[in-house]
Amino acid sequence: MTTTPAIDIDRLNVTYGDFHAVKDLSFQVEQGELYALLGTNGAGKTSTLEVVEGHRKASSGTVRVLGKDPSDRRAVRPRMGIMLQESGFSPDLTVAESVRLIGKLSGRTDTVDRVLGIVDLTRKADTRVSQLSGGEKRRLDFSTAVYGRPELVFLDEPTTGLDIQSRDALWDAVDQLREDGSTVVLTTHYLEEAQQRADRIGLMHNGTFRHEGTVAELTRTLPAAIRFSLPAGSPAPLLQAAPLADGSYQIETFDLQTDLKQLLDWAHAHSVDLVGLSAAPTRLDDVFRAIEADPVAAA
């Protein structure tokens, strides 16, 4: 049985006057997935999400959210929890009043106590928003994503300003939402979070995808690096080891395990110490840097 995707985007375009911010973008987010929409600054992530969240009209293309047109706010809004970068709660309201307001505005059912417990603000229930710290405000923002266990959750830079404990607690709560069946769309510039959490990633640059897939699929687009130095008087290293400016060597490889074994076998056979040996798999950061450094991609 095929299920309807939580988000289905077909040839989306967003223009601002003459400026083409999103260009023929197509992708789907499956139900229950954690999908990270990542990209360079100005890539078009916010423009895309504004259409998906029903805040902006597409210039052209088709967008379906939970099987509906996102501009049909009454049908879609109660089923979505959106944690923006700034939720803009009134500074005069207390934390409990703000959470109650989320319930009224979203139309979902929950209890204020449960939500405050999840975002760890129970002790601040009667504190005014204006008196919260930056991290506490961010946790209050997160209530919008938690209240009433929405089917589809958007997290826009959710952990910015959070200490490590609050970050862990937020991700535990996201795991819980997913266990309850929610689909999660994440945008973040903390790439290691996307690397750890995302089922799939759409990587945008200049209004379109440069890559889309699992972390393994994205990182497979670039070689991994093995680095080492050799003590003076060592024999010449394997052919594919390129000398670097600091006197060390680097082997770039798409088959880290095989090449590392070959290097270790060579060192053993020649009784050579590989000084400062490191073998780093490709990370999402490397894929990003390669996009920014690529003159064709940057055009």
Ligand SMILES: Nc1ncnc2c1ncn2[C@@H]1O[C@H](COP(=O)(O)OP(=O)(O)OP(=O)(O)O)[C@@H](O)[C@H]1O
């Ligand atoms: N209202 C607007 N009018 C004109 N141009 C806009 C408008 N909103 C966004 N843009 C431009 O569209 C492009 C995409 O912007 P968008 O905010 O969607 O990118 P983003 O991927 O979210 O970027 P960032 O990571 O920097 O937040 C940028 O070049 C931006 O300057």
